[in-house]
Amino acid sequence: MSTYRDGKKILVVSPGIAWRGTENAPSAELARGIEARRRANIGGQCPECGARYALPNRAARRAADDAGCALRVELRHDDGCAASSPVLLPRMAAWIDGGAE
Numbered sequence: 808m809s810t811y812r813d814g815k816k817i818l819v820v821s822p823g824i825a826w827r828g829t830e831n832a833p834s835a836e837l838a839r840g841i842e843a844r845r846r847a848n849i850g851g852q853c854p855e856c857g858a859r860y861a862l863p864n865r866a867a868r869r870a871a872d873d874a875g876c877a878l879r880v881e882l883r884h885d886d887g888c889a890a891s892s893p894v895l896l897p898r899m900a901a902w903i904d905g906g907a908e
Contacts, residue, residue: 837898840889847882847890856885 833841839855847853851860860880862868871878884891 833902834898836889837895837902840895840898843888843890844895847884851882853882853884853888853890855890856888858882858884858888 832838843853843855847858852858860882862880863871863878868878887894889895
C-alpha cells in the first residue's frame with residue numbers, strides 16, 4: 808500500500824494471505840490473525856478487538872511534518888486478540904518452523 812504525504816510517496820508493507828487452499832496454508836486462526844493485523848495496519852483499527860492507532864502528541868506530529876518524516880504510531884491490541892504480537896508471533900513461528908499452525 809502506498810500513501811502520499813506532502814507530495815512524498817510513503818510505502819507501507821502489509822502481508823496478505825496468498826496460501827489459501829494450498830497444502831502450506833496456515834491454520835484458520837493464524838490466517839485470521841494475519842488478516843486482522845494487515846487490516847489494522849492499513850486502516851488504523853483492528854477488526855478483531857477494535858484497537859485504534861494512538862497518535863503522537865501535537866508537538867511530535869508537527870516535528871515529523873516539519874522534518875518531512877512519516878509518523879510512528881502504535882496500535883495496542885487487547886490481550887488475546889488474534890492480531891496481537893503475543894498471540895500472532897508464536898503461531899507464525901510454529902507455522903514457519905513446521906507448519907503446525
